[in-house]
Amino acid sequence: MKLSNSFFYTLRENAKDEDSISSNLLVRAGMIKKSSNGVYMIMPMGKKVLAKIEDIVREEMDSHHAQELLMPALIPEDVYVASGRRESFGDNMFSLKDRYQKKYVLGPTHEELFAAAAMMDGKSYKDFPYNLYQIQTKYRDETRPRYGLIRVREFIMKDAYTFDIDEAGLDVAYDNMYDAYCKIFDRLGLNYKIVRADTGLMGGLLSEEYQAISSIGEDTVVGCEGCDFSSNLEITEVVDTTQPEEGEELELETILTPNAGTIEEVSEFLNQDPSTFLKTLIYMADDKPVAFLIPGDRDLNETKASKLLKATNLEMASADVVEKVTHAKVGFAGPVGLEIPVYADRQVLKKKNFTVGANKTDHHHIHVNLKDFDIAEVADLCQVRPGDICPKCGKPLTFDHGIEVGNLFKLGTKYSKAMGLNYLDANNQLQPVWMGSYGIGLERCMAAVADQYNDEHGLKWPENIAPFKAALVIVSMKDEKQKEAALELYEYAKEKGYDVLLDDRTERPGVKFKDMELIGIPHRITFGKGVSEGKAEYVLRSTSEKQEVALEDLKSLLDQIYTK
Amino acid sequence: MKLSNSFFYTLRENAKDEDSISSNLLVRAGMIKKSSNGVYMIMPMGKKVLAKIEDIVREEMDSHHAQELLMPALIPEDVYVASGRRESFGDNMFSLKDRYQKKYVLGPTHEELFAAAAMMDGKSYKDFPYNLYQIQTKYRDETRPRYGLIRVREFIMKDAYTFDIDEAGLDVAYDNMYDAYCKIFDRLGLNYKIVRADTGLMGGLLSEEYQAISSIGEDTVVGCEGCDFSSNLEITEVVDTTQPEEGEELELETILTPNAGTIEEVSEFLNQDPSTFLKTLIYMADDKPVAFLIPGDRDLNETKASKLLKATNLEMASADVVEKVTHAKVGFAGPVGLEIPVYADRQVLKKKNFTVGANKTDHHHIHVNLKDFDIAEVADLCQVRPGDICPKCGKPLTFDHGIEVGNLFKLGTKYSKAMGLNYLDANNQLQPVWMGSYGIGLERCMAAVADQYNDEHGLKWPENIAPFKAALVIVSMKDEKQKEAALELYEYAKEKGYDVLLDDRTERPGVKFKDMELIGIPHRITFGKGVSEGKAEYVLRSTSEKQEVALEDLKSLLDQIYTK
Incomplete structure (x- = not known):
């Protein structure tokens, strides 16, 4: 071109x-x-x-x-209703009506x-x-x-x-x-x-x-x-490497934790490590409120949680729901006395004398143990994180x-x-x-x-998918010899069916080089002053490696580029 | 395949x-x-x-x-509003809203x-x-x-x-x-x-x-x-070859034509040739009523009519509109005394003493002449029809x-x-x-x-776009010689990059032949009983021509089919 x-x-x-x-x-x-x-x-x-x-x-x-x-994109909505996916796709699906008010989706x-x-x-x-x-x-x-x-x-x-x-x-x-x-x-x-x-x-x-x-x-x-x-x-999977905690189970106490609704705030207030806390997270699973109980220093994995409940939609409950369910402001949920099902991460089973919200605004329970509440089901519910180990070989995860x-x-x-x-x-x-x-x-x-393939000058397409494998750049369109040498190679390429790019614009050479680098052509052959001495310059975009090539060797260079 | x-x-x-x-x-x-x-x-x-x-x-x-x-199909509606085509496409354009209620069209x-x-x-x-x-x-x-x-x-x-x-x-x-x-x-x-x-x-x-x-x-x-x-x-263009009518202009008369609202009914009632009638057609041009006056034995060309009026939408007026505009039932419209613009076909200018509706239910005017009403504009408004002549050379149109x-x-x-x-x-x-x-x-x-390419047996694709140029049909899958001969040719074709269809199903031969005819494969090579004598049958879909070909000549036959 x-x-x-x-x-x-x-x-x-x-x-x-x-x-x-x-x-x-x-x-x-x-x-x-x-x-x-x-x-x-x-x-x-x-x-x-x-x-x-x-x-x-x-x-x-x-x-x-x-x-x-080849299938159409315009599909009667019924088709997705039949499979039950109209609902699960929800707003992610574009929907429309035709002139006769029949419903379609894209x-x-x-x-x-x-x-x-x-x-x-x-x-x-x-x-x-x-x-x-x-x-x-x-x-x-x-x-x-x-x-x-x-x-x-x-x-x-x-x-x-x-x-x-x-x-x-x-x-x-x-x-x-x-x-x-x-x-x-x-x-x-x-x-x-x-x-x-x-x-x-x-x-x-x-x-x-x-x-x-x-x-x-x-x-x-x-x-x-x-x-x-x-x-x-x-x-x-989170490989549970925690050891069961030692020691006596203490008696549950309720303490005042004014305005301390986050793990950080409570652990600072009580001067305890976050790992002694359990988080109680209230979610809506297909419009039904549920609670997840996980270690205070871990995140819930919502995919695992959805799967456990076989829920189509799982999302954090709104403040309204949390307040209704816990009878307290957001930040004070806990498993004790909660009237919705509590699903616990399996690490919870090894804990003793932990701290949780008291389902009462500005209050937490400390010294809570498993005997103090009911668990609907136990499962692996947490997100893995750096430091966790491989479920297959036990080495650290990346x-x-x-x-x-x-x-x-x-x-x-x-x-x-x-x-x-x-x-x-x-x-x-x-x-x-x-x-x-x-x-x-x-x-x-x-x-x-x-x-994956770029640098500060632009794109660096791999050869297989570059828009053109090679570009021929004429430095000065006023120089007949440069033009002639470039055009000869261009015609050769056309004959051979090699799709090369010929930069024959009347632009400054700097602009041309920058453009070829930006669009990421892997091989560049430049016809500049060297042409008068029978030479062109060959540059590899991937390494910026430059090389002088005799004009008579350019055809075999192109053959190499296009047939390897 | x-x-x-x-x-x-x-x-x-x-x-x-x-x-x-x-x-x-x-x-x-x-x-x-x-x-x-x-x-x-x-x-x-x-x-x-x-x-x-x-x-x-x-x-x-x-x-x-x-x-x-490559452009998207999903385009903001604004784009077509800007060019004025949102309105002209109207219901022909699929339109939809995204999840944020922004309007798009396909x-x-x-x-x-x-x-x-x-x-x-x-x-x-x-x-x-x-x-x-x-x-x-x-x-x-x-x-x-x-x-x-x-x-x-x-x-x-x-x-x-x-x-x-x-x-x-x-x-x-x-x-x-x-x-x-x-x-x-x-x-x-x-x-x-x-x-x-x-x-x-x-x-x-x-x-x-x-x-x-x-x-x-x-x-x-x-x-x-x-x-x-x-x-x-x-x-x-309708080339107007009619001659101006001879004779005196008679005086307009209004006559009773009970229940005769179509040209056929009136011409039968009055015992006159339809060519002595002029049709008055009421249309809505972009919501404005207009009338077209054309010879009774011709059809209006709506494209020409739209162009004359520079109308985006031109459609026949509803019965309600016709009755309101003509003060009569549908079928009795005429140009005399009509209060909306009347556009006349140029052939009208040569007419004399013609018959038109009287804008009064069950009445027509006869002996009407151009002096009896106003014409807004005269133009070529009729559809050409068999018998009309070429605007370029005057010979009959096809x-x-x-x-x-x-x-x-x-x-x-x-x-x-x-x-x-x-x-x-x-x-x-x-x-x-x-x-x-x-x-x-x-x-x-x-x-x-x-x-354009089919017969009673099915499709007959031209070679350039047939799904496969050639099909190899094995008559009996139980016959090892037939299979062997067909597979050898199939492998040769694969090697050469010829995309042939191999019918190696365990179906009756009649079914296979019918299928190959139905899907319209141009060349069929059949491996049947003749294989034992070193022969296959070659059939051309376009002519049904059959030919025996020696097995050893099949490769060069394929070469001919695929490289010509």
Whole structure:
């Protein structure tokens, strides 16, 4: 592509409304442009990157025996009502009515529609297994879109769905997709970890996530210093290494703790270590108030708590509810005498003579013991934290931030049962189909790579997905020899089908070099003063390494770049 | 692809809710599946066709110097309010609110957003021209979706937009797209005509349409027996060949015509030829009542009428309005004494002593002449019809039905002025950019080809866009020799990168042949009993021509099929 007769721009300044280094670089490189909150235009230079990502994804899906189709985004609301997900998606789903007042939603993910697509009368077990996928635009009305393409409201997803007659078949299909995803993310050049995760909104038996490691990652990826353990923070088990406390159980006392409603305030007031406190947290689980009792120096893990209660919605109770339930101001909740179910973290069982709120404003109980209250159920309810040990090998855990670029779900028969997707087994009996679902966010991959590959001068795309692998830069458009040498190489590249970028603009060389660095072209060949001595300059974006190359060697240099 | 381990189905019965031969064939061939009213799933076999159409479109756009980008479908409503098109699209646009009650629409076409994308501070005339396009999903809330993929509510469009500094530049850009479109539709194998058309909702200076000729076409394409004239019915001029009537102007008379409210009834009642009548049609033009006066044996052309009045909305007045305006029941409107503006077709000027409604229930005027009423404006207002002559050469016009598969618009400066898209000219003065817009409906192309290429056995895809060029059919899966011969050829094809379909299902041969015919594979190689004698059967779908081919010649046959 010749820049002189193309639509091309870069920006010198960061955007006012971008909140990360990589999103600013993508905007400044003319790759993306914000259209509205969480909605972007992918500009021509960015489309080249996205198309290469799409090609890699499609190649790997096809070579892993997945068949491509294309679903609509406009879906009757009924479809999600039938599966029970209309409610669980709630406001995250865009909804609308057509001219006849029929209700539709914009699909956030397509389990239901793929189940409908696969539905055929009298489909026999012999017709299985199969794997269907699409590369299609999804819509989610995110509360707080951010980080450029990382959290957006309209985005392209590769979503695949597998259909098997039993769990063993699903396992094979799942492993096949696991392998495809590793190949995809390897080819994209991403530094990623695969972690066990919560099945969440999807439901099902198992979920794993591909997390691109990044400082702006919104997920916490837990790993291990000693082994290959890895897991999303949400579901990582806290290994309970605490010892049962020694000593006598003392008698419960109620003491005045005026205006001390937080652990910090009470521990200062009583001059006690926070670990002697238990926190009592009041939550609403699907509109029912419940209490969680955990060590004072720990955080509740809401995913674990939701799972324990099988709750669709779990959120902290409002001050009103807390006051109603505890008969006290917020800050003084405790398990003793509480009339709602109390769920306790398992570390609680080893505690003695602890301090809790007294369910009375400005009062706490001290010397509380397990005999003083009822526990509905005990479970692992806390978030892991630095210092905790690996559930697999006992070495210290590590913590990274990750961007979820892909996920795998063993759905089991949840959707096939909801939608009535069955097959006839060898005995002519109807059986539910076993499904898996597998997603990759394409723009998010682009953003994650941009986030991992950049420096103070701009983007540094890996060769596989760079908008162009090589740029030819003419230093002075007034110098016929420079132009001639560059154009000769450009024509050679065109002939060979190498997609090179020719910077033949009448701009200062500094501007051209800066632009090529900003948009992150891996290889730059510069035609400057050296041309009169038969030489060009070759610069590698990744290392800034420079090299003089004889003009007659440039063709074989290009061959090397484009065919390796 | 091996059918035995793929998702594949065909249907023996037509769908209950499909209203055309081609949409039924596409459904039965497992290429499309209705998701909701006017919204389809493109199933794997159909996706292969659609992908090939997309590739052809992309190749031609790229080789005609257009640059691809990608716009969102979710667009703030403001954007269309700014251009004045929110109102003109009306209910045809899907609209919705996000979780914060901000109004959005689903883009029906992207002139506004491309103008926004192209907007840069201080863009110089030196940065022009350029051509940007996308292949992206559009939404239109059609009143009555029909004919399978022909008129749908969600569809993929290739839309391109050109940006130039003056009209001469726009002309060049337009001609370039004209050429690209001819190449695209030629490669798709479509039988099409290029016709002048109304600029309609887009506005602008010129529009041409690519109309695929088809009996289910909703447009009427007017051509000429004698020359290359072609035009959409909507804008074709009626050449007025009528002679001024001879004779005296008689005195107006009012006569009783009980219950005779239609031309047919009155002409029977009065025993007069319909050509002696003038029809007075009451319309609402943007909420203002107007009358059109045309010959009794002609139809009003609403496009011409809208244009004359520069009306955004023109529709027949309701019975209430007609009665209020004419003080009579519907069927008795006439120009004499009418208090709303009367627009007359130019043929009216040659009439004498004609019959019209009397604006009085059950009464008509006869012997009416031009002196008896006022005319606001005279224009060509009628629809052309068989028997009319070519405006260019005078030979008889021809009439075909057409499916609009593509269109070209010279927009001029309409959108750039509305959106403030300017450039700095050589004198550093701001000037509006000249835009063009160019669309192709991808699914509609697929449907139009299906409509032109089929027979009683199914689809007959042209080679360029067939899901597979060739199918290898094994007659008996129990015959090891047949299997071996077919698999050897299949492996050869895979090696060469030829995408062939291997029908290795354990089905009766009749089922396999019928399926291959239904899905329209151009070349079929059958491995049957002849294999034991070293022969296979080769059948051409287009002509049903059969031929015996020696097994050793099959590889070169495939080479011919795939490389020609």
